[in-house]
Structures are given as C-alpha cells and as structure tokens.
Amino acid sequence: MPQPIPLKDHEKEKHLVNRRLLACAALVFSLCAVLVGRLYVLQVVQHEQQSAVSENNRVHVLPIAPERGLIYDRNGVVLADNKPSFDLTMTRERAGGDTAKVLDTLAQVLGLGEDERKQFDKDLRRGRKPFEPVTLMVGLSEEQIALVAVNQFRLPGLEVEPQFIREYPLAEHFAHSVGYVGRINEKEAKALDNTEYRGTQSIGKTGIEHFYESQLHGHVGYEEVETNAQGRVMRVLNHKDPTPGQDIVLTLDAHLQLAAEKALGDRRGSVVVLDPANGDVLAMVSNPSFDPNLFVKGISYKQYAALRDSIDRPLFNRVLRGLYAPGSTVKPEVAIAGLDSGVITPGSRVFDPGYYELPNYDHKYRNWNRSGDGWVDMYSAIMRSNDTYFYDLAHKLGIDRLHDYLAEFGLGQKVSLDMFEEAAGLMPSPEWKRATRRQAWFPGETLILGIGQGYMQVTPLQLAQATSLLASKGVWHRPHLAMTVGGTAPLDPHPMPDIVLHDRHAWDQVSQGMQMVMHDPRGIARAAAAGAQYRIAGKSGTAQVVAIRQGERYNREKTQERHRDNALFVGFAPADHPSVVVAVMIENGEAGGRVAGPVVREVMDAYLLDEQGHLKPEYAGGAGAHAAPHS
Structure with missing residues (x-):
C-alpha cells in the first residue's frame, strides 16, 4: 500500500529562517559594536597615549x-x-x-x-x-x-x-x-x-x-x-x-719621573718625590710597571694572567698599597717625640755596649753595630742610626706617647688627598693588640717600635709625608696628584692639624742630626752626599723581612733573595730651605745607606741641578752656609 507523501510546512520554515537571520544580524551588530567601541577607545580615550607610542616607533x-x-x-x-x-x-x-x-x-x-x-x-x-x-x-x-x-x-x-x-x-x-x-x-x-x-x-x-x-x-x-x-x-x-x-x-713632572725610574733601575721598589711647601707629588714610581694601553680595548685573558701571576707583581702599586716596616727612617720622628715631651735633650747621652737590656730582663736587644758606639747623644744617635739609644728613648716615652706622636706624622693612616687606592698602614697600640690579638702589650714591643720594626707598617707615601713634615717643621699639606681640575685647584675637605711643638728648636736639632748622616765623616750615608752642591738631611733604614733568632747574625748568603732586608732612605734638600723630599724603598735591597741612599741623591740632583750640573739659582740661597757638624 503506497505511503502518504508529507507536505512541507512553508510557514514553519519561514519562521525558522527569519530567526536565524535575526540571530546572525544580532551577532554582526554586536561585533560591529565591539569594533566601534574599541576604535573609540583607541582614537578618543587613548588618543594621546597611542600617539606617543606611534611617535616612538618613528622617532x-x-x-x-x-x-x-x-x-x-x-x-x-x-x-x-x-x-x-x-x-x-x-x-x-x-x-x-x-x-x-x-x-x-x-x-x-x-x-x-x-x-x-x-x-x-x-x-x-x-x-x-x-x-x-x-x-x-x-x-x-x-x-x-x-x-x-x-x-x-x-x-x-x-x-x-x-x-x-x-x-x-x-x-x-x-x-x-x-x-x-x-x-x-x-x-x-x-x-x-x-x-x-x-x-x-x-x-x-x-x-x-x-x-x-x-x-x-x-x-x-x-x-x-x-x-x-x-x-x-x-x-x-x-x-x-x-x-x-x-x-x-x-703635579707630576715627567722629566723627574723618568730620572727617578732611571735611578731605581730594574730593582723592585718605589720612589716618592714631594714638594714640602704644598704637598705636590713631583714623581711617583712603582717598579716594575705595566702598559695601561692593554686595558683600554679589553685585555686578553692570557695577557692579564701574565701580569696577575708575575712574581714581581707589576700591577701592585707599591707607593700606595705596599706595606713595609719603616726601620730606622722613623728615628727622627721618635727623636722629635723625645725632645717635645721633655724625655731627652739634644745632649742626653746613653752608653751603647752593642745592646740594650730592660730593667730586670736578661734579653739583649742588639744594636746593628754589635761592638757598640760607646757614649752617644741625640745627634750622634741619628748620625750613626744607633739602635741602643732609640731603644732607651722608646722605653722612656712609653707606648702611648710614642704611638700618639708618630700618628701626628700621618703614620698608620691615609694621608693623600686624591689617591683612593692608598692603604692605611698600621700604627700599633695596646688597644689594637687587645682587639686583634687578644694579648697584652709587652715592654719589648715598645723598644722595637722605636726603631721602626715590629707590628708597625707604613706605605712609602706615608714615609715621604712624615719626612715632608720634618722639612716643613710640622706644617701639614696632604700629598696630592691633581694641580688643577678644569682650571681649578682641588680643595682639602678635611685638612690635618699642624704639628705644634713646645720648642720649635727641636725641628732644627733633628735636622742637624739628619745632616750629619750625610755630611759628617762618621755619617753612615756620607758616600751618597759626596760632592753635593747643596746640603742634604737624610736618614737610612734597613728593615727585616723575616725575623732572625736572638743572638743570630744576618747572613745574606744563607738568606733567600726575597727574604733579605728591605732598603729604605728618606731625605730633604737643601737642608736649610727644603724644596724637595725624596723617599726610596727597595725590596730586598739590604742596605739603606749604601743601596737606597744613592738613589735619593740622584733624584735630588735631577730636581735641583740644571742641565750643566749647576745648582739652579732658585735653590742656591743659603746653600753655601752649611752648618758645622755637631761633635
């Protein structure tokens, strides 16, 4: 029997199509509304911000x-x-x-x-x-x-x-x-x-x-x-x-710098030259050195490793960062302390049998001259660098006064105006030893501090500054490298107080002893001053690198080269109106007067003499009025 044919409901389909069209129209309208709204926000609300972003993409x-x-x-x-x-x-x-x-x-x-x-x-x-x-x-x-x-x-x-x-x-x-x-x-x-x-x-x-x-x-x-x-x-x-x-x-002088380098030669060490009238650093040599141009473009690892690992440490600034025992170069400052405190007079005498003993102690503190110098006063003690005299003087002063006087000369502290790398050094005291070593201070440590040994450490720059204060009679001028910056001289924001003594004659008395070091027939550095056209006040120093046992003598043949004594020398000239201060330190040079003294003399000649080898007129005033050596 045939199935009935279904008839389409055209009215129902029409309504379905219309609903779908309305839904699509609503969706399109909504999307257009969102788009228009976004355009409104971007072009009206955020106009300035988006304009700036657009400009940044272009400018x-x-x-x-x-x-x-x-x-x-x-x-x-x-x-x-x-x-x-x-x-x-x-x-x-x-x-x-x-x-x-x-x-x-x-x-x-x-x-x-x-x-x-x-x-x-x-x-x-x-x-x-x-x-x-x-x-x-x-x-x-x-x-x-x-x-x-x-x-x-x-x-x-x-x-x-x-x-x-x-x-x-x-x-x-x-x-x-x-x-x-x-x-x-x-x-x-x-x-x-x-x-x-x-x-x-x-x-x-x-x-x-x-x-x-x-x-x-x-x-x-x-x-x-x-x-x-x-x-x-x-x-x-x-x-x-x-x-x-x-x-x-x-303030540096390129000519003097090269002369100082030549005088030092290929030895490890440093030379510092100051003008005592204003603190100008005239020359500053740390040897060996290096080529700074290697660092400008970026140094290779191989090149840097060669400099860093060199046993001679060319990157190490010995003038500012090297810490050394000053040895006998501080004896003039110790003498100033003794004179100013009234502990000694220039004529105070001590008998030197070749050693010094503390009361109630049998330990012998040796003089460098084991046979002794006999009776010595302050002048001959400086001239001969007599350890026994300064052991006795340090004992009489005591550690507190000795520390305070040496600190006034800038030892154990930063002294420069514009050298950020400078190390402070160390001026020991009982308080320092208790804080760092948890130990009491012993009388024997005061004695060896009086001859610049023991815990004491200074930089060559500090040693030069202390000598400059001797030359200027206590007037402080911080050492500085910049003469002008943009045409203006730099100012010292924290000036140091001058050293004021009870009797200003003490400066001349100590200077006289330092002149005897150079010009007296018995002076231990007289060879370095031979033929000088000006008078020099100087002081040598030989400082131990490694300690030796009680009673044992120093034997250079049995001592490794880098364990040998350091050689130091400080001086100023002309002695009657100081114009230049020189401090020399030669690592493992052994003899301050014999090795470092000639370097000081050569640098002074380069500064004070003209090309013909004559004393420059500005330094000739009073140069011939050499004071008679004390006897």
Missing part, C-alpha cells in the same frame, strides 16, 4: 658620548690622550630578528675565536634602550673594516662607527699614578647613571682616571632622529652637543 633619541678630558703633567706633557678609533657596533632591532645568526657570520668573516664570540652575547645582554647600538669590538684594523664592508649584506644591524678611545703616550711610566680606563662591566653598569653613561663604553678603573671619573667623563649629548620601519635614520629632528670632560693638570 628615537640616540646618545652622543662626550669626549673624555685630557691629563697633563705640570709642564704640559700629555699623559692621557684621546685618539680616533673605528668600533664595530650592533643595533639589535636592525638585525632582522636573528642576532645569533648575524654574530655567527661575523665571527666567521673576521676569523674570531669561540671566546670572542661568547663575549658578543654578553655585551648584547646588557641593559640598553631600543635602537641603542652596542659596541662589540674596539679599534678595528683596516683589514677588519674592509671585511665588514664587503660582507655588509650578510651583517644587518652591524656598523663601523668612528669613536675616540684613550691612549697613554708614556705607557708604563705613569701607569700607577694616572691609572687607566677599561670597558664598563656589569657591576659598574648597575651603579652608573643610565642617562649620563648612555653611549659610553669605558670608565676609569684605577689612579687619577678613577678618582676624577665624574670630572673627566663630561656630560652626554643626544640626537633625536626619525627612522623608517627598518630602523634606518631618515632625518635628524634635534641635536644637542655633548659636554666634554674637564682637563686635569697633575
């Missing part, structure tokens, strides 16, 4: 690094200069999105090693602003520039840009005083002003370069440029020139 501010200030010696000799250099920079936004591939290609083109390739990644990871170029290589050679130019199509984002880099024309001669600049590391980058150091790759690491970094650096400039979608500069909208750093004139 960029590029930093212009300032030119670093120059450094001169007192006579205008350039010690730190700026020379043009071609550097390789990378702007990551222009590298096409695959910086690693570009850097791999660069390493292949230039034939660079794996370490240099890894350094590129470290440089790019440092914080920077969009479109700010990062320096990858400094001081490209002509061949490297040509290779980059030929392969430019394979190296998007890389450009060769002219820059100025630091150069030290006299290299190792001023490495420890002027210092050097080096590339900014991650730790330094976090501490620096991000605005001022945008575009700057180097910063002062040591010496004057570090201490006066803010003055030498200058202030950054900028260019506001318009770029296209690929980051290419289309036009410059605004430009502000950078402010160059301030030039610095140092």
Whole structure:
C-alpha cells in the first residue's frame, strides 16, 4: 500500500529562517559594536597615549658620548690622550630578528675565536634602550673594516662607527699614578647613571682616571632622529652637543719621573718625590710597571694572567698599597717625640755596649753595630742610626706617647688627598693588640717600635709625608696628584692639624742630626752626599723581612733573595730651605745607606741641578752656609 507523501510546512520554515537571520544580524551588530567601541577607545580615550607610542616607533633619541678630558703633567706633557678609533657596533632591532645568526657570520668573516664570540652575547645582554647600538669590538684594523664592508649584506644591524678611545703616550711610566680606563662591566653598569653613561663604553678603573671619573667623563649629548620601519635614520629632528670632560693638570713632572725610574733601575721598589711647601707629588714610581694601553680595548685573558701571576707583581702599586716596616727612617720622628715631651735633650747621652737590656730582663736587644758606639747623644744617635739609644728613648716615652706622636706624622693612616687606592698602614697600640690579638702589650714591643720594626707598617707615601713634615717643621699639606681640575685647584675637605711643638728648636736639632748622616765623616750615608752642591738631611733604614733568632747574625748568603732586608732612605734638600723630599724603598735591597741612599741623591740632583750640573739659582740661597757638624 503506497505511503502518504508529507507536505512541507512553508510557514514553519519561514519562521525558522527569519530567526536565524535575526540571530546572525544580532551577532554582526554586536561585533560591529565591539569594533566601534574599541576604535573609540583607541582614537578618543587613548588618543594621546597611542600617539606617543606611534611617535616612538618613528622617532628615537640616540646618545652622543662626550669626549673624555685630557691629563697633563705640570709642564704640559700629555699623559692621557684621546685618539680616533673605528668600533664595530650592533643595533639589535636592525638585525632582522636573528642576532645569533648575524654574530655567527661575523665571527666567521673576521676569523674570531669561540671566546670572542661568547663575549658578543654578553655585551648584547646588557641593559640598553631600543635602537641603542652596542659596541662589540674596539679599534678595528683596516683589514677588519674592509671585511665588514664587503660582507655588509650578510651583517644587518652591524656598523663601523668612528669613536675616540684613550691612549697613554708614556705607557708604563705613569701607569700607577694616572691609572687607566677599561670597558664598563656589569657591576659598574648597575651603579652608573643610565642617562649620563648612555653611549659610553669605558670608565676609569684605577689612579687619577678613577678618582676624577665624574670630572673627566663630561656630560652626554643626544640626537633625536626619525627612522623608517627598518630602523634606518631618515632625518635628524634635534641635536644637542655633548659636554666634554674637564682637563686635569697633575703635579707630576715627567722629566723627574723618568730620572727617578732611571735611578731605581730594574730593582723592585718605589720612589716618592714631594714638594714640602704644598704637598705636590713631583714623581711617583712603582717598579716594575705595566702598559695601561692593554686595558683600554679589553685585555686578553692570557695577557692579564701574565701580569696577575708575575712574581714581581707589576700591577701592585707599591707607593700606595705596599706595606713595609719603616726601620730606622722613623728615628727622627721618635727623636722629635723625645725632645717635645721633655724625655731627652739634644745632649742626653746613653752608653751603647752593642745592646740594650730592660730593667730586670736578661734579653739583649742588639744594636746593628754589635761592638757598640760607646757614649752617644741625640745627634750622634741619628748620625750613626744607633739602635741602643732609640731603644732607651722608646722605653722612656712609653707606648702611648710614642704611638700618639708618630700618628701626628700621618703614620698608620691615609694621608693623600686624591689617591683612593692608598692603604692605611698600621700604627700599633695596646688597644689594637687587645682587639686583634687578644694579648697584652709587652715592654719589648715598645723598644722595637722605636726603631721602626715590629707590628708597625707604613706605605712609602706615608714615609715621604712624615719626612715632608720634618722639612716643613710640622706644617701639614696632604700629598696630592691633581694641580688643577678644569682650571681649578682641588680643595682639602678635611685638612690635618699642624704639628705644634713646645720648642720649635727641636725641628732644627733633628735636622742637624739628619745632616750629619750625610755630611759628617762618621755619617753612615756620607758616600751618597759626596760632592753635593747643596746640603742634604737624610736618614737610612734597613728593615727585616723575616725575623732572625736572638743572638743570630744576618747572613745574606744563607738568606733567600726575597727574604733579605728591605732598603729604605728618606731625605730633604737643601737642608736649610727644603724644596724637595725624596723617599726610596727597595725590596730586598739590604742596605739603606749604601743601596737606597744613592738613589735619593740622584733624584735630588735631577730636581735641583740644571742641565750643566749647576745648582739652579732658585735653590742656591743659603746653600753655601752649611752648618758645622755637631761633635
């Protein structure tokens, strides 16, 4: 039986289609409403913000690094200069999105090693602003520039840009005083002003370069440029020139510096030359030295390891950081303490049998002259560097007075105005020993402190300053390297008080003893003053590096070269109107008067004599009025 044919309900289908059309229309209307609303927010509500974002995608501010200030010696000799250099920079936004591939290609083109390739990644990871170029290589050679130019199509984002880099024309001669600049590391980058150091790759690491970094650096400039979608500069909208750093004139004299180096020779040690009238550091030698130019572009690990691991320590600034027992060079200051406190007079005598014994003790504190000098007064004690006399004087003074007087001369504390690397040294006291050693102070330690041995440690700069105070009769001038910074003399924010004695004649009395060291027929350094056209006040010192047993004699043949005594000598001249102070320390030189004394004399001659070997007129006043040696 045939099935019935169903008839369509056209009315029902019509309603279904209409409902679907209405639903689609509602959905379209809703989407249009969301789109219109979003356009309203972007174009009306957020108009200013989005305009700024759009402008930033088109306009960029590029930093212009300032030119670093120059450094001169007192006579205008350039010690730190700026020379043009071609550097390789990378702007990551222009590298096409695959910086690693570009850097791999660069390493292949230039034939660079794996370490240099890894350094590129470290440089790019440092914080920077969009479109700010990062320096990858400094001081490209002509061949490297040509290779980059030929392969430019394979190296998007890389450009060769002219820059100025630091150069030290006299290299190792001023490495420890002027210092050097080096590339900014991650730790330094976090501490620096991000605005001022945008575009700057180097910063002062040591010496004057570090201490006066803010003055030498200058202030950054900028260019506001318009770029296209690929980051290419289309036009410059605004430009502000950078402010160059301030030039610095140092107190150092390049001629005297070279003369001091020549006098010291190839021996390990230091020479410090001061002007006692104002604290100018005229020469500052630490030997051996190094070439600071190695650090400017980034020193290789192999080169740095050779300097760091050298047994002679060329990177070590002996003038500021070297700590040594001063030996007998402090005896003039101990004599000042004895005279000013009334413990002795210039004529006070002590009998020297070759040793000194404390009351109720049988330990013998030996004089360097084992046979003894017999009866000695203050003059002959300085002249002969008699240990027995100064053992007795230190015992009479006591540790507290001895400590306080020596501290007034700057021993055991930082004395410089602009040398941040300076070590403080050590002037021991009972309080110091209790705090650090948890032990009581013993009377014998006072005795050996009186001859500059024991716990006491000073830097060559502090020793020179103490001698300068003897020359200036207690007038304090902090040693300083900068004569002018930007044309202005630096000021001492914390001036030291002058040393005021109860009787000013004590200065002349001690000076007389120091002159006898050089000019008396019995003076222990008379050979160093032979033929001098001016009178010298000097004092030698020989300080132990390793202790020897009671009663044992020093034997250089059985002592390792680096365990032998240090040789020291200090002096000022002309003695009647001091114009120059010289302090010399020679590591393991053994004999202060015989080894270090001639170095002092040679430096003084270089300063006081003209090219014909005659005393300069400005130092001749009173030079012939040599006081008669005390007898």
